[in-house]
Amino acid sequence: MADAVSLAASNLVSPIVLSFVLGVAAALVRSDLSFPEAIAKGLSLYLLFAIGFKGGASVAGHGPELRLFATIAAGLLLSLLLPFLAFFLLRALARLSPIDAAAVAAHYGSISIVTFVAANTLLASSGLEPEGYMVAVAAVMEAPAILSALWLAARFGGGGEMGPKVWREILFNGSIVLLMGAFAIGALTGEKGLAEIRGFVVDPFKGVLCLFLLDMGLVAGRGLLSSRGVLTVRVLSFGFLMPLAGAALAFVVAQLLGLSVGGVVLLMVLCASASYIAVPAAMRVALPEANPALSLTLALGVTFPFNLTVGIPLYILAASSFAGP
Amino acid sequence: MADAVSLAASNLVSPIVLSFVLGVAAALVRSDLSFPEAIAKGLSLYLLFAIGFKGGASVAGHGPELRLFATIAAGLLLSLLLPFLAFFLLRALARLSPIDAAAVAAHYGSISIVTFVAANTLLASSGLEPEGYMVAVAAVMEAPAILSALWLAARFGGGGEMGPKVWREILFNGSIVLLMGAFAIGALTGEKGLAEIRGFVVDPFKGVLCLFLLDMGLVAGRGLLSSRGVLTVRVLSFGFLMPLAGAALAFVVAQLLGLSVGGVVLLMVLCASASYIAVPAAMRVALPEANPALSLTLALGVTFPFNLTVGIPLYILAASSFAGP
Amino acid sequence: MADAVSLAASNLVSPIVLSFVLGVAAALVRSDLSFPEAIAKGLSLYLLFAIGFKGGASVAGHGPELRLFATIAAGLLLSLLLPFLAFFLLRALARLSPIDAAAVAAHYGSISIVTFVAANTLLASSGLEPEGYMVAVAAVMEAPAILSALWLAARFGGGGEMGPKVWREILFNGSIVLLMGAFAIGALTGEKGLAEIRGFVVDPFKGVLCLFLLDMGLVAGRGLLSSRGVLTVRVLSFGFLMPLAGAALAFVVAQLLGLSVGGVVLLMVLCASASYIAVPAAMRVALPEANPALSLTLALGVTFPFNLTVGIPLYILAASSFAGP
Amino acid sequence: MLMHEAKRVEIIIEAVMEDRLTDILIDNGVTGYTVLPVSGGSGRSGRWSRDGQVGRAQGMVAVVCVVGPDRLPALLEAVLSVVERHIGLVNVTDTQVIRAERF
């Protein structure tokens, strides 16, 4: 218990979390601090490349495992199922329209790669090195939820457009391609490749993450300010409950898979987090009737900070308690 | 004396100064070399974050001091007073109109964070580590001069708009918020936080500064080319005299405060330098009748290069001569 | 021979080459992965600054040599002559119009700095450190080919505009100024300067190069997709033959100059590669009637990948076989 | 100088729909268009800015298309098929061009 508190505390005063807090605070006092769009995109390209590459290099070190494929399959399945759970909660609890519920559900079935990166970083500093292939699991969990959500929208809301073009866009979405591509490069070049570019993908990584989280804080804070209207208490509560539900489900699955403590935490984080890059864009194309402010504010303004500050330490605590003495 | 010459020489052939010179030279031969606006902003965000964080971490290491508060108060006061000195010189010496004089005075009462960073870097390589809290002093000295200048403009020129909106903009100006925020994060996370992101905020710092100074050289050079008209000999001489006057005043105050040699130099640099990011924008809003080319050309085209090449070594020399046997 | 195969293989699975391949693949599956223009430009500014600086610092370490001047003169001459060879091949083999042939010839007489950087990096990891001044040779070889090409266009095609303005633009082109300027700074500050900014220009260098090559792969792949029409078999074959011809010529010259193995390889790479940044822009100004898709697709879509994957290992092999037992 | 009547069509549309719009423009025989970036705006769905954003979900682009008057109806029909379900604004202005053969 003392450990849990100290873990949570040390998480809260890490430069990573504080940078996000700074961003939110700057937005709330209406500072004009802002990152150019190109810089924000550049930082995210860097993070995707680095995290993918390091994951791949780590897999190369350990050799392929059967568990890799089982975990990927489990991730896929979870990503397909979570939208149903989310849709149910959103209809029953948050009282959203079917179309809006389906759109939000797509976000929560998919994943937030920055939450994943932050968890990875915290795990590493706690000595709980996760399986490298969790990066590949993250990549395969980006898109499937969109399929479920669109089915839900069509079934209950009479909406949703789905052509081959939409599919290609989702599957070959920039962040998926970069993450998987960098993972493949890391896997092919292994430790040697990592040694060559360590000065780029390892040494400055955490600092870049801080700057990126500062920017995300700014965007999240401004989003909260401008869409206070859409956040009823019912909707808000979904933003806290859903990650816990997702994490709980993931916890069970991860134990069945026999993942390491770090791996358990990452699967929980993937299920607990909500997409705010790939899915929002896909929803604007395929489900334009849904209110985008709703999904974005929930994913980026509520669930993301919740996971970053409370969630991740909680998931670590849960996973390590169970793991044993 | 030999020391002074060698210090000045080693400053002049540092990559930092030479990068600025390269930028100016490229502008003067009308090369099309240029940095995208987003990159220039990204570099400045990095520098503010890194310098703020390192300052905070260093304060965390040393614990809060009474002298910290005294120095901050002194900085505030200097920043409020310097515009009066500048205004007087600009009216008497440079013969500017009251409005233009007030606008230029605001720039010189405020500070140039890049000059500060460059001085910091030079001090570090001379083994004269300054007080970490000087970063906080820099932050508090950004805005107050605007107040004095607007009072001067209203009193002598009948101009100047000042609403609560303008005030919020000045106080929560992006660079102040980032500098103070990063300082706070550094102070909260201390040496441990610094160790985590050293590969980002320390290792590549000097190189990034070079690139930024290259860009500043380009902007300064192009500014000089396009506003040759506004620089009379009288105006020019202000650009050289004012930093010396500011530095002299700061020298006296710093000795009273009992700062270390490094701290003395930094307070001199703060008083000797002129803002070219935050204040110009504030002046466009609050004092639109003033000629912006005048302030910018003086601050960026005259005083900045003067401080970078001659000023900083001079201030170091002055501070160290006085310091000891 | 075993060595050759292993060298080629190790080149092909280096993160650098694989990053380019990833970019091309992403473009071919029509992924929306893309780099903001500002980031691409920022990466290229970084690479030019770093490679220039390191070249200069290395020259400072070794002192100026007579061979430096001889090699620069040889580079100049090669750059002036190669367009004639290219023009002849383009007319005879690829059957291009005189104007188009002249424009393409300008690209191949000039150099590709990224190919140069990639070769440098591969040489360093093979322990074949080249002469630092090869960076200066690269810089002087950027522009002269434009002169030859415009003469060819005027002589055989009746086109080509050439005023003093065009000349200034070409000579003080941003990439030339930055490369030579950084080289000068490196030469002036030497090992000491390098030590100061090593954390910026050395440590992350390879990783940044990977990201830049990923972007180049995206641009090259999209270029190939959109200009499949212009690439006849005859034109394509030029894209493979010309680098071999250029490299062969450079090989002979380099042996006469007595360069080290690394230096021989770099001169071959310079002659074998084709410009896709400076020359295309110059051609739009001076030879607007030429089809820009033709030159760009050849330089970036054919010759660049050829050099990166097959060419460089081949040139290393050739240079080292000859060098001795 | 001889000038020719033409129409300047300006379409402000969600960034995610840019490719769909321009594909349909090309499919409908439009000879050219130009895309201008948009940095922010406001409408019934609220105020937005591209600052610091990574995703493409929020934000618009402006597509400018100059066409001969005879081609306008077909173009508008095509544009409307994309804009209909999506956020977007179309305005058409009378203009004059040189080199009419291009439109």
Added chain:
Amino acid sequence: MLMHEAKRVEIIIEAVMEDRLTDILIDNGVTGYTVLPVSGGSGRSGRWSRDGQVGRAQGMVAVVCVVGPDRLPALLEAVLSVVERHIGLVNVTDTQVIRAERF
């Protein structure tokens, strides 16, 4: 296709004044506007470019606002109150829109 008359107001104004202008537009019941970045320009106060600049003091933005003709006078009044003391350029063009209910 049925088109409706409207006015396209284009305001080129100092970047630092963007928020003040758009605040006043919204306060005056404008239903929407779009902000386009500007990379450079020239005027009586000289030539400028955003290249390599960090501060916001130098540079303009273009704000485009399409309104129904009846709303134009109030809008111009509001715009002028901001532009007056500041560098800025306002031009108004007759245009046509579809979906007039939006303006």
Added chain:
Amino acid sequence: MLMHEAKRVEIIIEAVMEDRLTDILIDNGVTGYTVLPVSGGSGRSGRWSRDGQVGRAQGMVAVVCVVGPDRLPALLEAVLSVVERHIGLVNVTDTQVIRAERF
């Protein structure tokens, strides 16, 4: 509000030609112009985008120039001298401005 007739000239031209065009505008007594970035487009010479590009060879910019009607012929003459050999598009729209003394 008193408005004055003016012409809004919009020139979409290759980015490499921007300086040549604006130099000639200034040489011909134009009191001001504004340059807008362009992120992509399509024309007879194909489709393009600035994404990820380093060189300036590919890509256009939009130069907007508001002038009094009397200055239009001279301006167009000047513009045409630059655009002639190069890719470029010029359109001229009737517009109205406040503060006519500026044009």
